[in-house]
Amino acid sequence: MTTTDTTMRALVLEDFGDLVLVERPRPAPGPGEALVRVLATGICGSDLHGYTGENGRRVPGQVMGHETVGTVVTLGDAGRPGAGIEQSPVPLAEGDVVVLNPTLSCGGCERCARGMSYICADRRVVGVDPAISAAFADYFVVSVANLVPFGGETLHGALVEPLAVGYHAAVRGGVGAGDDVLVLGGGPIGQAAALACARLRAASVTVSEPAPERRELLGRLGVDVLDPGAVDVAVEVIERTGGLGASVVIDAVGSSATLGTALAATTAGGVCVLVGMAAPRVELDAFAVSTFERTIVGTFCYSAAEFAETARWAQDHPELLRALVSRTVRAEDGPAAFAAMAAGDNPAGKVLVTFA
Ligand SMILES: [Zn+2]
Ligand SMILES: [Zn+2]
Incomplete structure (x- = not known):
């Protein structure tokens, strides 16, 4: 598929059990947001059960994908260092490799005030919420506050999200x-x-x-x-x-x-x-x-601090993380990978879909 400067390839859940790679408009970042070029996105069990329709947590028409690593292409105006209020804890620059914390919170409810933004009353998750075009695509847009710089082996960035889920579970225990x-x-x-x-x-x-x-x-x-x-x-x-x-x-x-x-x-x-x-x-x-x-x-998600800590830990342990990746497939082969996994061909570790 050839795309233009204003389009991108995206894996769309056309219907349950039917994922297709199609051309879609490329999103543009608003104030405080960044446009991210996706390098790789992991297939989560929840994506798979959403794909089959089993868990009711995905709907036809949406672009899924929440375990991802990419590079910052452009920053919306307020996303530039010093220009806005919604800053990432670490200032970002165009070209930075980043991992996505997919949990969006309101920042104003009682749970957010108690530091538990991950169970915000108005929580939305990139890759789960059908209104947000997520990371099984060449590009996505998100608030810079949800991006964490990543200096490890690039593909390992896609493992940070599930690693953070495991870390929060252990901390909760x-x-x-x-x-x-x-x-x-x-x-x-x-x-x-x-x-x-x-x-x-x-x-x-x-x-x-x-x-x-x-x-x-x-x-x-x-x-x-x-x-x-x-x-x-x-x-x-x-x-x-x-x-x-x-x-x-x-x-x-x-x-x-x-x-x-x-x-x-x-x-x-x-x-x-x-x-x-x-x-x-x-x-x-x-x-x-x-x-x-x-x-x-x-336990379900993780705090922003746990996510950032996990990203730091992940970049320092490439030898362990190498063992966690079973397979990488190109975006074109994403539909076949989903179909095979839904049919029971589940490898021991993660399957990553690459978009670069
Ligand atoms: Zn997941
Ligand atoms: Zn909230």
């Missing part, structure tokens, strides 16, 4: 030095959570994952792995922790079965973190929560 952590599910969010626990100096990190290729990837990250098809995960973890159980369990699957395992594997008084979204409703053993005083914590 209170993971710190001395903790024995169990992560259930070794997909990209489980991988991110496991890395975050190691980054927070947990004493041990064990990940339960049924797929052998994912266990192999996790082994390369330096964490312990368990095959839930071969062992009783809760029994095994209790044994490995001297009869106590894990002090924090992060459920990166989010089904009744995994939450049951999570509660069984958590020490009395410990914390279960629910970050996986496999099912909108789960059944749980209420007495396993009440009589052992376990805490269940919900």
Whole structure:
């Protein structure tokens, strides 16, 4: 496809199960915004379930994509350093490589005032909100406040968003030095959570994952792995922790079965973190929560500070992040990649769609 100076290529969700690469008008940045040239955008589980129509969180006609890295092409007037109020914490210049924090908040509600802008009453997420043309395209426009400079291996910038999800989950679980952590599910969010626990100096990190290729990837990250098809995960973890159980369990699957395992594997008084979204409703053993005083914590996004910290961490750990990327495909091959993944061909790590 040939595009002009005012158009771009975009992967549009024409209908559920039907993604097409089409020519679209190129967006222009308004005051306080930047036009970003996309280099690579990761395919998230939520994009995939939006593509199939399963999660109801994407609609036909939209351009998805929220895990992205690109370069600043132009800054809207107030986006230039010193010219506006909505500044990125670090001033941006044209040509800078940046990663997108896709969470947009109002800045004025009670939750924003408490520093929890990521659960803003009026939260919108780039790549989820159908009114915003997002990062499965050559270009997108966003407030400069949502862009963070990235100095690492360029493609690794597309991993910052899911890594921030895992980091916030570990922080919400209170993971710190001395903790024995169990992560259930070794997909990209489980991988991110496991890395975050190691980054927070947990004493041990064990990940339960049924797929052998994912266990192999996790082994390369330096964490312990368990095959839930071969062992009783809760029994095994209790044994490995001297009869106590894990002090924090992060459920990166989010089904009744995994939450049951999570509660069984958590020490009395410990914390279960629910970050996986496999099912909108789960059944749980209420007495396993009440009589052992376990805490269940919900987590979804990350704060702007956690996102920026994760970007800094990511640029310093290229050797670990290399293991997280399974495949890169060109924009033209994006529709085939979505179709294959929806049909069950899920690689161990991330699939990135490149637009450069
Ligand atoms: Zn995502
Ligand atoms: Zn708000």
